[in-house]
Structures are given as structure tokens and as C-alpha cells.
Amino acid sequence: MLRFEFMRLAFAAGAVVGLLAPAVGFFLVERRAALVGDGLGHLAFAGVAAGTLLGISPVGTALVFAVAGALAIQWLGTRRHAAGDQALALVFYTGIALGVVLVSAAGRLDAGLFAFLFGSILTVESSDLWLILALGGVAFLAIGLLWRGLVATTLDPEGSRVAGARVAALDTVVAVLAALTVGISMRIVGVLLVAALMTLPVIAAQRLAWSLSSTFGLAALVGLGSVLVGLTISYYADLPPGGTIVLVAAAVALVATVARPVGRAR
Amino acid sequence: MHVTGDTVPAVMLDGVSFAYPGGPAALEDATLAVERGSFVGIAGPNGGGKTTLLRLALGLERPATGTVLLHGRPPGTRGGPRVGYLPQRAHLTAGSPVTVREIVSAGRLAVRGAFGPLRAVDRAAVAAAIERVGLAERADVPLRTLSGGMQQRAFIAKALAAEPALLALDEPTTGVDAASQETLAALLDELRRELGVTVLYVSHEFGAVEHVVTRLLLVRGRITFDGLPSELPGHLHDPSHVH
Ligand SMILES: Nc1ncnc2c1ncn2[C@@H]1O[C@H](COP(=O)(O)OP(=O)(O)OP(=O)(O)O)[C@@H](O)[C@H]1O
Ligand SMILES: [Mg+2]
Numbered sequence: 001m002l003r004f005e006f007m008r009l010a011f012a013a014g015a016v017v018g019l020l021a022p023a024v025g026f027f028l029v030e031r032r033a034a035l036v037g038d039g040l041g042h043l044a045f046a047g048v049a050a051g052t053l054l055g056i057s058p059v060g061t062a063l064v065f066a067v068a069g070a071l072a073i074q075w076l077g078t079r080r081h082a083a084g085d086q087a088l089a090l091v092f093y094t095g096i097a098l099g100v101v102l103v104s105a106a107g108r109l110d111a112g113l114f115a116f117l118f119g120s121i122l123t124v125e126s127s128d129l130w131l132i133l134a135l136g137g138v139a140f141l142a143i144g145l146l147w148r149g150l151v152a153t154t155l156d157p158e159g160s161r162v163a164g165a166r167v168a169a170l171d172t173v174v175a176v177l178a179a180l181t182v183g184i185s186m187r188i189v190g191v192l193l194v195a196a197l198m199t200l201p202v203i204a205a206q207r208l209a210w211s212l213s214s215t216f217g218l219a220a221l222v223g224l225g226s227v228l229v230g231l232t233i234s235y236y237a238d239l240p241p242g243g244t245i246v247l248v249a250a251a252v253a254l255v256a257t258v259a260r261p262v263g264r265a266r
Numbered sequence: 267m268h269v270t271g272d273t274v275p276a277v278m279l280d281g282v283s284f285a286y287p288g289g290p291a292a293l294e295d296a297t298l299a300v301e302r303g304s305f306v307g308i309a310g311p312n313g314g315g316k317t318t319l320l321r322l323a324l325g326l327e328r329p330a331t332g333t334v335l336l337h338g339r340p341p342g343t344r345g346g347p348r349v350g351y352l353p354q355r356a357h358l359t360a361g362s363p364v365t366v367r368e369i370v371s372a373g374r375l376a377v378r379g380a381f382g383p384l385r386a387v388d389r390a391a392v393a394a395a396i397e398r399v400g401l402a403e404r405a406d407v408p409l410r411t412l413s414g415g416m417q418q419r420a421f422i423a424k425a426l427a428a429e430p431a432l433l434a435l436d437e438p439t440t441g442v443d444a445a446s447q448e449t450l451a452a453l454l455d456e457l458r459r460e461l462g463v464t465v466l467y468v469s470h471e472f473g474a475v476e477h478v479v480t481r482l483l484l485v486r487g488r489i490t491f492d493g494l495p496s497e498l499p500g501h502l503h504d505p506s507h508v509h
Contacts, residue, residue, distance in 0.1 A: 159375075162349050
């Protein structure tokens, strides 16, 4: 199957997405904010619709919408204009409603849009791949450089504030990373399932790991494996890759959960 | 009050009042100046406002009226003291296993900031803090597999790893056995004497630290006593049961 250019592109983009989605999802899951990934997916959908309507790159507009939404939630939350889940509800339902309206306005409830909802192995273009590689690289670099700060604010936000860390800035980094991840994962897994790829590998890894850093590493490996296996199944069975990838990740999470029930909580 | 240099108090509260949203006043008109290198025991009944006082001092709550200064600066601003903080009933909410070393390493944030990797000196400081609370042998096991008292000691190590100038401990000895309490008291006294660390120590139980406390506060909605432990009037004795 690697004879085909489109499959090589899909595997290359998929490898980045498979590693990055759980790596960023790790921070969301630990912050009990897994739903943020889902909501940003809805916003990315509005971005795709807007791009389609304007006739410009839907990946670009999706990224803009998702990042703007992530910043809006941060802003609403830190200014205490709204409680956390209220800010989420406000931003995300606005996003999906806007998406529906824009799609109808464009008169384009067609296959192209379907590919963004559920992912597609046929639609990764080489320009997309470069964008995915560049943004993925930036995201991993940010995680690497800020690892300790991100971990400390995740484990103990108040302690980090007392230690003089800029907690709001680090929270914003996590939100923007989540938005970038949604934007670049969308081609492969689709906006409806991107949050699943951000959470299921982390859930699997939490059962199998022995430390925080091993959880992070295992989650990225499970994500990578799920994407590679899922894409292969998708190719041979002619299925949308979003579904096959997430089913593989879900199977791993289920096996891990059954095999190793979570250690006793404190 | 005009003070400069090292005579600036470690902690200063001036006319501080505070209420939680929609609640009655948790603390009223608290005024206090803590010299550097003091060991301040803070006692009082449940709900007296001890935790609130600490949180105000550290900038985790904003006073309704009055001002708070740490080393002459508002809490959380640059140039203030390095703070080690042990919250009351510290625990982890993470779903992942977190090792003792990982949680104690998070304490280095106060020293090293959020950016870049830990250096050899940081790793040595982390190992030393773990050693000091007697968890060297358990350093790389997940916290949730330790007993309650051991977990508490890990959180104490996290506060120590900050190499703090100000150490704020909220009921640090809850669930900690007598021998470890003695070790902690000796360690805190040593840090105070040798490094001039200021200690704020909230507890209901001063047995282990009785001989190292340099100043005692009783908090009961306001500061009702502030002085040497030996000056405590008879009717206020047994500070945990002041009603
Ligand atoms: N998060 C909160 N929201 C609302 N009220 C609070 C909150 N925390 C404390 N209070 C109230 O503030 C008052 C002081 O509480 P605080 O926790 O400071 O007491 P404490 O002296 O530390 O008590 P304890 O010995 O039980 O730890 C109490 O009346 C308490 O009900
Ligand atoms: Mg308390």
C-alpha cells in the first residue's frame, strides 16, 4: 500500500498525529479537561465550513477557529466571567451552531465535508504534510521546553502559583496546543473523533505505566500504534480512518483497563 | 513603618480582613509582622481561620481590606521570597501514577522556573529532600502505593525541595508517626537556625515542635494571641481547644 503517494502522505501525517494527540491529551486528561478536545473539534468544524464558504484552505481556517476558541475559553475562565464548564458550553455550542449555519449557507453538505468529519486517507496533500510536520514540531518543542512547568501546574496549580510560576500563561499554552492538535489531526481522524485519539491512549497508558513520564511516553506510543494499525485497516477495508483508528485505540484502552485495574486511589 | 534591608519582615499583614464568597468573615483585622528566621506556631479551633491566614499570606486569597507583603513585596511578585508550601490534606488528583521523585521535583519550580530541564544541582536537591523525610528507598515508586503518612512526608519533601526562605506548613504532621514528627521538628529548627528560614507552622499538636517554636499565634476569627509560647495566659492553654 506504500506504493501509493497518498498512503505515504497519510502515514507520515498520521505518525505525527498519533504521537502528538495523546501527548497533548495527556495534559487535558490530567487536568480533568478531556472535553476541551471535543469542543475544539466542534469549533474546527465551524472553521472548515467557513473555509469552504470562503473558498480558502479549510485546515487554515479550522486552526484559526480552534485557537481563537481555546483563547476565548481561557479568557472567559481567568476573568471569572464564567465558570469553567459554562465557558466551554458557550464557546463550543456557538462553534457547532455556526458550523451548521455556514455549511447550509455554502450549500455543501457533501463528501468533502464528510472527510473532515470522519477523516480520510485520500485527502492529505503534501502542503498539509508540511504544515502538520511544522506545527507538530513546534508543539513537541514547546512540550519539551515547558515540560516541568506544564507538569507542575497540572499536578498542583496552587503550589505553582505560590512558587511564582505564570500559571495562566502555562494554561494558555495547553489550550493552544490542544487547538493546534485538533487542527492538524482533523485530516486523519476527523473533527468528531480527534478528542478520542487525545484521551483513549492516555487512559490505556495510565493503567500500564509506573510513573508520570512513562504514562506520557506510553500514551504517545499507543497513539502512534493505533494510527498505523487503523490506517492499514482503513486502506484494506475501505473505511474512513477516523473510525478504525479510534476503534483500535479503544480496544487497547479496554484491554489495559481489564488487565490492570487502576491502582488504589489515595 | 520604615524598614529596609534584612529588617523588612518576612511576612507582614496589615489590617487584613477576608470572607469567602457569600460567607461571614473568616478573618478580621489581622495585623502581624513576622521577623525573618522566626518559627511561628499557629493554633486555634477548627474553622478558626488558620488555613485562611496562610492562604492570604501566600497570595492564594486576596484580602477584602488590608495589605499583605512578603519580604516587602506583594505575594507572587518577582523578587519575593522563595516559598515552600504544604497545603492542608495535600493529595494528588492525577489519574496517572506519579512517583515520589516526580512530585518532589515539582517543588523545584520555585527555584528553576518552568522553562528547560532540571540540572544536576536540582536533582541533587530533590534527592536530598527525599532523603530528609526518609523516603529514599521509595523514591521511584508511585505515591499512591505509599501509606498515608508516607505520602504526607513526600509532600513535605516537595516543600523542602524549593529551598525556601519562607516555609508555610498547614498541619504537616497529620498522619505522621511520632519519630517522623521529631525528625521534622529537628529539621525545621536546623533550617531556621542555619539558613534563616522563616517557618509558619499550623497545627493542633505542638508536642514535637514545642521547644522550637519562637512565637505562637492563636487564631479564632481574628488573632487572639500573639507572643511567646511561655506568655500564653493560663485560660488559653491547650491551644487546639480554645472555645
Ligand atoms: N473554600 C471555602 N469556601 C467557603 N468558606 C470557607 C472555605 N474555606 C474555609 N471556609 C470557612 O472559613 C472559615 C475559616 O476556615 P479555615 O479553613 O481557615 O479554618 P482552620 O482554622 O484552618 O480550620 P481547621 O483547623 O479545621 O483546618 C470557616 O468558617 C470555614 O467554614
Ligand atoms: Mg485548616
